[in-house]
Amino acid sequence: MLKTTENQVPFAVTDPERIPTARYHDAEFYQAECDRLWPHVWQMACRLEQIPNVGDFIEYTNLGKSVIVVRAKDGVKAYHNACRHRGVPLAGEGAHGNCKREGFICPFHGWRWNIEGENTFVYGRHMFSEQQLDQADLALRVCRVETAAGCAFINHDDDAPGVRATIGPLLGNLEAHGSDDLRAEWWYATVLPANWKVAMEAFMEGYHVMRTHPQLQKTSPMLYNSMYGMDTGGIGALINPNMTIAENIASQIEHMRLLSDGMAGMLHAKELAIAETLGDVPLPEDPQQAVMMWFGIVGAEITRQLQAKGEPVPDLNAVAQSHPVKAVEFVFPHYFLLPFFSSMSSYRIRPLGPESCLFELWSLTMYPKGEEPPVPMEPTFLPYDSQEFPPIPRQDYANIPIQQKGVHASGFDFMRLSKTIEGMISNYNRIIDGHLGGVDKDKLARATHLLGGNFDGKILDLGF
Numbered sequence: 001m002l003k004t005t006e007n008q009v010p011f012a013v014t015d016p017e018r019i020p021t022a023r024y025h026d027a028e029f030y031q032a033e034c035d036r037l038w039p040h041v042w043q044m045a046c047r048l049e050q051i052p053n054v055g056d057f058i059e060y061t062n063l064g065k066s067v068i069v070v071r072a073k074d075g076v077k078a079y080h081n082a083c084r085h086r087g088v089p090l091a092g093e094g095a096h097g098n099c100k101r102e103g104f105i106c107p108f109h110g111w112r113w114n115i116e117g118e119n120t121f122v123y124g125r126h127m128f129s130e131q132q133l134d135q136a137d138l139a140l141r142v143c144r145v146e147t148a149a150g151c152a153f154i155n156h157d158d159d160a161p162g163v164r165a166t167i168g169p170l171l172g173n174l175e176a177h178g179s180d181d182l183r184a185e186w187w188y189a190t191v192l193p194a195n196w197k198v199a200m201e202a203f204m205e206g207y208h209v210m211r212t213h214p215q216l217q218k219t220s221p222m223l224y225n226s227m228y229g230m231d232t233g234g235i236g237a238l239i240n241p242n243m244t245i246a247e248n249i250a251s252q253i254e255h256m257r258l259l260s261d262g263m264a265g266m267l268h269a270k271e272l273a274i275a276e277t278l279g280d281v282p283l284p285e286d287p288q289q290a291v292m293m294w295f296g297i298v299g300a301e302i303t304r305q306l307q308a309k310g311e312p313v314p315d316l317n318a319v320a321q322s323h324p325v326k327a328v329e330f331v332f333p334h335y336f337l338l339p340f341f342s343s344m345s346s347y348r349i350r351p352l353g354p355e356s357c358l359f360e361l362w363s364l365t366m367y368p369k370g371e372e373p374p375v376p377m378e379p380t381f382l383p384y385d386s387q388e389f390p391p392i393p394r395q396d397y398a399n400i401p402i403q404q405k406g407v408h409a410s411g412f413d414f415m416r417l418s419k420t421i422e423g424m425i426s427n428y429n430r431i432i433d434g435h436l437g438g439v440d441k442d443k444l445a446r447a448t449h450l451l452g453g454n455f456d457g458k459i460l461d462l463g464f
């Protein structure tokens with residue numbers, strides 16, 4: 001273990017193509033993250049459909065810091081979850097419900113607060129000195145909260161730039177794709193025996209598809225080989241020149257089917273079903289043009305059919321042009337949305353220790369207004385090797401715990417990254433170092449913007 005002083009970054013990334021492996025297990029590095037990263041970043045605390053009505057609340061905790069997120073009369077508010085008497089949490093871990101009538105009641109001596117955070121009851125007031133019961137001082141301590149992309153984000157740092165100033169245009173792009181209107185159809189959680197960053201980095205490049213998800217590679221070898229296996233500058237080839245147009249379309253549909261079976265929300269079964277009916281639409285003779293046009297037809301038809309059912313789907317082809325997003329979008333430091341057509345998969349990761357993390361996985365889709373199913377308020381916990389996980393995350397989860405073992409190997413001091421397609425892993429690690437090293441907050445926010453749309457992207461100059 002390395003001893004560091006304030007603003008010194010233990011095991012800093014000094015060569016952007018090399019990530020020191022101690023960052024994934026060293027206790028002091030972990031402590032530096034707890035002290036200097038997590039208290040200053042925007043954390044995804046809940047999905048907004050979990051708190052639709054005034055008084056609805058849900059508890060969010062990370063690294064022992066617990067917050068209550070509540071729908072108050074004039075918007076979403078958050079409070080540090082500690083009774084102003086002797087500190088007992090007002091809401092238990094993962095607690096949720098509606099407190100419009102009762103407010104928050106401390107389980108210890110029964111003091112109460114309303115949803116605006118004002119104290120409404122102290123049992124035996126006469127026993128306390130007057131200055132201990134100052135109304136402003138008794139109010140629940142407010143935690144910063146802002147809403148974006150269908151979520152409430154909290155930040156323990158009162159001086160941090162806002163969530164939109166921090167994450168940048170990505171949030172607006174996701175919102176244009178309808179992220180506010182998504183609803184969870186299921187929500188799973190698992191504990192992975194791995195550092196939280198090892199778990200996240202499994203989703204920051206598609207380079208692993210060839211070996212980890214061979215079923216995807218097999219249906220679209222040209223797509224993946226042209227992105228990763230051949231020197232084509234990373235351009236994904238849509239077509240296989242050795243196949244007819246009809247065969248190309250059939251292989252695209254098969255690829256979609258595997259993505260849908262493998263990831264659920266990322267490419268929803270209802271979207272696949274629409275694409276499957278479009279296997280023989282008339283197309284131009286040029287194969288490249290034909291496949292591009294086919295994707296346009298599929299986007300238009302999914303838009304038309306789902307809108308006709310009353311789903312709040314945007315014009316998918318229009319937003320793909322006006323607000324482009326990548327297949328995996330990372331919202332620093334711990335949240336992902338994976339858009340494809342109108343549905344998305346979503347991940348949130350929280351550290352539980354240097355070598356353990358909580359990984360949550362949502363399938364998000366749209367429903368006709370008024371036909372939304374009940375909102376899941378708690379995740380279904382599964383062991384990480386459970387067969388109940390969809391096949392693609394199951395394949396990813398198989399690598400993560402063994403990679404965690406590998407980072408301990410003698411002589412394995414750093415991971416080496418591709419400068420062209422594993423750049424996101426370097427970029428976000430260096431932003432973490434910026435937080436640990438005390439880089440100016442506005443500079444950090446500007447650098448964080450660069451993470452948006454950079455899946456499979458380059459190592460970037462972060463400006464510090």
Ligand code: FES
Pocket residue numbers: 083084085086087088106107108109110111
């Ligand atoms: S600790 Fe909450 S009322 Fe006493």
Ligand SMILES: [Fe+2]
Pocket residue numbers: 202203208212213392396
């Ligand atoms: Fe994967």
